[in-house]
Every structure is written in C-alpha cells, then in structure tokens.
Amino acid sequence: KAGVTQTPRYLIKTRGQQVTLSCSPISGHRSVSWYQQTPGQGLQFLFEYFSETQRNKGNFPGRFSGRQFSNSRSEMNVSTLELGDSALYLCASSRNTGELFFGEGSRLTVL
Amino acid sequence: QQPVQSPQAVILREGEDAVINCSSSKALYSVHWYRQKHGEAPVFLMILLKGGEQKGHEKISASFNEKKQQSSLYLTASQLSYSGTYFCGTEDFGNEKLTFGTGTRLTIIP
Numbered sequence: 001k002a003g004v005t006q007t008p009r010y011l012i013k014t015r016g017q018q019v020t021l022s023c024s025p026i027s028g029h030r031s032v033s034w035y036q037q038t039p040g041q042g043l044q045f046l047f048e049y050f051s052e053t054q055r056n057k058g059n060f061p062g063r064f065s066g067r068q069f070s071n072s073r074s075e076m077n078v079s080t081l082e083l084g085d086s087a088l089y090l091c092a093s094s095r096n097t098g099e100l101f102f103g104e105g106s107r108l109t110v111l
Numbered sequence: 112q113q114p115v116q117s118p119q120a121v122i123l124r125e126g127e128d129a130v131i132n133c134s135s136s137k138a139l140y141s142v143h144w145y146r147q148k149h150g151e152a153p154v155f156l157m158i159l160l161k162g163g164e165q166k167g168h169e170k171i172s173a174s175f176n177e178k179k180q181q182s183s184l185y186l187t188a189s190q191l192s193y194s195g196t197y198f199c200g201t202e203d204f205g206n207e208k209l210t211f212g213t214g215t216r217l218t219i220i221p
Binding site: 004035040041042043044048055056058090092098101102103104105 | 212
C-alpha cells in the first residue's frame with residue numbers, strides 16, 4: 001500500500017514569490033491535513049480537508065490556502081512568501097478521524 | 112492553544128525508563144502520540160480517548176487522565192530505536208483539529 005506522497009521534496013524560493021505544494025494521500029483516505037514544522041514550534045496545524053471541503057483551519061494568515069480535489073489529492077499554496085515561511089510542510093491523510101499517516105514533507109527555504 | 116509537553120529533552124541509557132507528559136488547558140476528547148525520527152515523517156504510536164484509558168504498544172504505553180487534562184507516555188527498558196522526538200496531539204470537544212505540542216526529544220545512548 002503506497003504511503004502519502006508529497007512533492008516537491010525540496011524547494012528554494014525568494015521573498016515575494018508563491019509556492020504550491022502537492023500531497024497524494026493513501027488510497028481510500030478522504031481526509032488530508034497540512035502542518036508546518038519549524039524548530040522549536042513543533043507541528044503547527046494549517047488546515048484539514050475532507051471530501052473537497054475545508055473542515056478545519058489553523059491560525060495562519062490568508063496567504064496560506066489549500067484545496068482538495070475529487071480524488072482526495074490536495075494542494076496548498078503560499079503567496080507572497082516571507083523568510084519566516086521557511087519550514088518543513090507535512091501532509092497527513094486519514095480515513096476520517098483518528099490515526100494520521102504523514103508524508104515525508106516538502107522542505108521550503110525562502111531566501 | 113498548544114498542549115505543553117515536558118520534559119523538552121531527555122537523555123537515557125539503554126534499558127532505562129522514561130516518562131513524557133502532555134497537558135492541556137482545555138477539556139480533551141482524545142490524545143494522540145507520535146514519534147518522529149530525524150529526517151523522517153512522524154509515525155503514529157497510539158490514540159487515547161476520553162475515559163481515562165491506558166494503552167500499550169510493545170514496551171511503550173500511555174495513560175489519559177481526562178479530569179486533569181493530561182496524558183503521559185511511558186517507555187520502559189528503552190532501546191536505541193526509541194530515540195526520536197515524541198509529539199502529543201490533542202483534540203478538544205467541538206474542535207476536531209489535532210493540535211500538537213512542541214515535542215520531547217529523546218536520546219538513547221548505549
């Protein structure tokens with residue numbers, strides 16, 4: 001059974017640019033959550049999608065957005081990048097609630 | 112609001128025991144525990160639901176005291192493979208999003 005796949009794994013952007021990250025959940029999983037991980041802050045919840053609808057949202061500015069497609073694949077977008085957006089972005093899928101299966105993440109560096 | 116984990120870091124010798132605590136200011140519905148090894152994705156360990164249950168996973172077990180809004184993770188006879196950062200995640204009533212603590216870094220030395 002394939003795990004959660006995130007692309008790209010690494011990327012470098014400059015301030016002001018935008019970025020789109022992709023997440024393919026485990027087959028059959030309809031819930032996709034996104035987390036930002038930085039040293040000292042742990043895992044900060046961004047948003048969760050279930051059946052193409054945003055079900056929960058964390059306390060991040062509107063520059064952070066996401067969506068989910070009918071095949072449960074999800075994307076998140078960060079516009080007008082800032083230096084502080086440099087982080088590991090983790091995607092996790094689950095059937096509905098309960099155990100989360102994490103991908104290996106997309107490491108974003110903003111210069 | 113993030114749950115608070117303690118200690119932030121701990122170093123143990125192989126075979127020693129460890130306890131990692133997680134506390135919240137909110138009434139909790141569930142507590143999740145995950146372990147993340149360096150450079151890898153977090154991996155699920157267990158979920159504890161409201162009801163004060165205790166669960167086990169090999170030599171790793173956990174308890175959930177809903178009255179105190181606390182959970183503790185117990186690692187007995189630690190092995191080198193237990194090294195990593197442990198995160199607790201909490202769900203409170205009416206809010207299904209999982210909020211993680213800042214993690215506890217566990218280092219096991221031979």
